[in-house]
Amino acid sequence: MSQHAPAFARRVLGAFAAAVIATAATAAISQTLNVYNWNDYIDPAVIERFQRETGIAVRYDVFESLETLEAKLLAGRSGYDIVVPTNEPTFSRLIRAGALQPLDRAKIPNWGNLDRTLMQRLDRSDEGNRHGVIYLWGTIGLGLNPARIREVAPDAPLDSWDLLFKPEHASRIARCGITMMDSAIDVIPTVLHYLGLDPNSTAEADLRKVEQTLMAIRPHIRTFSTGGAIEQLATGQSCLAFAYSGDAIQAADRAQEAGQGVEVKYVAPREGAQLWFDVLAIPKDAPNAEAAHRFIDFLLQPEVIAAVTNHVAYPNAVPASKPMIEPDILADRNVYPAEQDFARFFTIGAVPQAAERARSRMWARFKAGR
Template sequence: MPAARPDLRRFFQVLPIGLLLAFAAALPLRAQPVLNVFNWADYIDPAALERFQRESGIRVRYDVYDSLETLEGRLSAGRSGFDIVVPTSEPSFARLVRAGALRPLETARLPNLAQLDQALMARVAQVDPGNRHGVIYLWGTVGLGMRQDRIRALAPDAPLDSLALLLNPENARRLAGCGIAVMDSATDVLPSILRFLGRSPDSADAADLRAAEAALLAIRPHLRSIPGSAAIVDALASGEICLALTYSGDVIQAAGRAREAGRPFQITYAAPREGAQLWFDMLAIPADAPNPEAAHAFIDFLLRPDVMAGITNQVRYPNAVPASRPLLRPEVAEDPSIYPSAEAFSRAFLAGTPAPAAERVRARLWARFKAGR
């Protein structure tokens, strides 16, 4: 440290100690940087947050949501105050990219981009050319969570690997007593229904959408609820329901909670043999993020194989960092409901983003389904 100038040394030598302390207290202190994260609930390893704060000196302020509608609403209002958001590739991330609501990534700040699975990144490049605005955080499929014991007792001839288990009205009627739920997300349910019916998951054709609506209304009287995904996790884990159409990771989390609670039943996940909807949740930086430097540091930290392995071990969703696989617990790495087989993955589809007019039609369809009319 450079020596103090003589006149300043003399000043501090004669200044009364009380005034000296008051003078020091009045000096501006460098504030600790803060990173504001907006992510899905129960979707990170708490140890990763603690480690990032310890290593970087950046404090993390963490907020959660349980629907893409909530995320998009906060961002569309502007000045959200968030530095990191985690939108699903289709449709939310795609819409945010088109709207200019996301900041282009500074790749020089992200040396761990090299860790990403380029085949998976190529899939999301369809909506983000050059992968300029986001990287894959976690991914999964949409399918069926179930208690096979209850289902076999009530509908022994029903297929366990097909959406017919849910969408055949006779099957739904037989299973109504043990509880059926469909997650409250038109974005993630309608493409699966259309695929089951042999229609394009991206269809805006009026006849196709009427067919999807008819299929949903046919089982509506037999549903116990149409909740958010977090509520489905709780309902499956507690035994309140025996069948749910939801995200793969929600089912796996529910199975883990049931085991930890000593429940006398097993919860399993099935990707529909008709083809499961594939989705990717993206790490992205809002265009008006107050601390983009910290956001880049956080993204690069999360892409480290050991960090990402800890997250997948914790939340039971697959990640896009191949070097993390050897670091996963065997029961996670070898679970086909977490990492689908090559055959199941080949049947999976990635839904597109409907045009605004089609989106409005789907929203009205979904409102009628929820209302049961």
């Protein structure tokens, strides 16, 4: 407006503009973003910053297994705007079921920050990368307390799946506690791979071999837990855990901070480890898809996702974040594998529903020990 306009007109228009701004601010504050993520999987300061910068309140719920997430999404009307499924089998299966909506890249300017090579790997689960972006990624291996294991099983190989899957080792390590990840989706493909079989196999004979392997060590497993493995390793309740890489590394940090003499290390076993990607996705019926896009774009800022990696010890898919990541995390090949390490890693795909049911039944028998 011209500076020479009447003062009254300036006051009226100024008051109108203030009212519009106030109304917009109130509307923004009244918005809520509903997030459903893995436990211990974000820096709380990042959530606080998002709320402060956008005025959007965040309701943050957590889950501990892909089965829980998938059941809630497939039932519909979950009420969530952001979910974080693992690429296989959950993310790809949710896409096929029509439970996720395509992302609007025009609303995610920071999409260009993503690592193209990693996103190409995700393309196998989501052709064209239409439904999600990589949040964090890692491997599945063993969290262990080397000193405690050496005490009870001095000749056990610390860099091999034999440490857990061979009864002669597991029976001795049981004295200081073994925690098994409570997720058939993650455990069964790893056992298949360990046995020299296709991790995506649906053959009954192969599943029987997996069951035989697991049942042989069942008497030696103290607890079944996924997120709880962090605390059990950090406090010394368990000296061996089938765990996500970042969970074991978080446990190592907590153990060091506690200063109780507990040492925890993560190992991606020499026989190979499953490579996975956790994906930011928006449910088909998300109440606030607009805020969900803003949250994804917010997380893809290098300094924001670096803060997440520094807090949870999982690598992200934004290369420009690396200068802001703590040097000890960046230098740890168990967090950021070297290029040659990828040759030992494998990825999995979804299996048919009938095979999935057979796996679930087997897993129930395994947990029950009969």
